[in-house]
Amino acid sequence: MSASTLALAALGWVLEDSDRAERFLSLTGLDPDALRAGLGNPAILAAPLEFLVNHEPDLIRAAEALAVTPEELVSAHQELSQ
Numbered sequence: 001m002s003a004s005t006l007a008l009a010a011l012g013w014v015l016e017d018s019d020r021a022e023r024f025l026s027l028t029g030l031d032p033d034a035l036r037a038g039l040g041n042p043a044i045l046a047a048p049l050e051f052l053v054n055h056e057p058d059l060i061r062a063a064e065a066l067a068v069t070p071e072e073l074v075s076a077h078q079e080l081s082q
Contacts, residue, residue, distance in 0.1 A: 001068070003076035007045035010073060011035070013062045014048045020058065024051050042080045049077035 001009075015021045025031060028047045030038075038044030052059040053074055063070045 001072075003079040004042075004045055006066070006068065006072065006076040007049055007080060008039070009066050010052060010062055010076075011045075011048040013065050014051060014058075024048065027051060042082075046077055046080035049073055049080065053077050 014024050024047075028051065030044070030047060035044065052062050056070075059070050059073060063073055066073075
């Protein structure tokens, strides 16, 4: 799975829980319009991965839900953050 595809899947996972989505938006400073407009921007795609990387419990849960390893999420974050 490409880093961009994994980032989109991670974003979907983050946003499926309203409390987690609110925390994500608050911590990143993004709003729904900025997210929609920036889905082709690697920096915006890196945001949900950075959010997960910085909170290990969510990183592990997201990896399980997406059937990937936490390391794959971290790697995708690194790739998109370059």
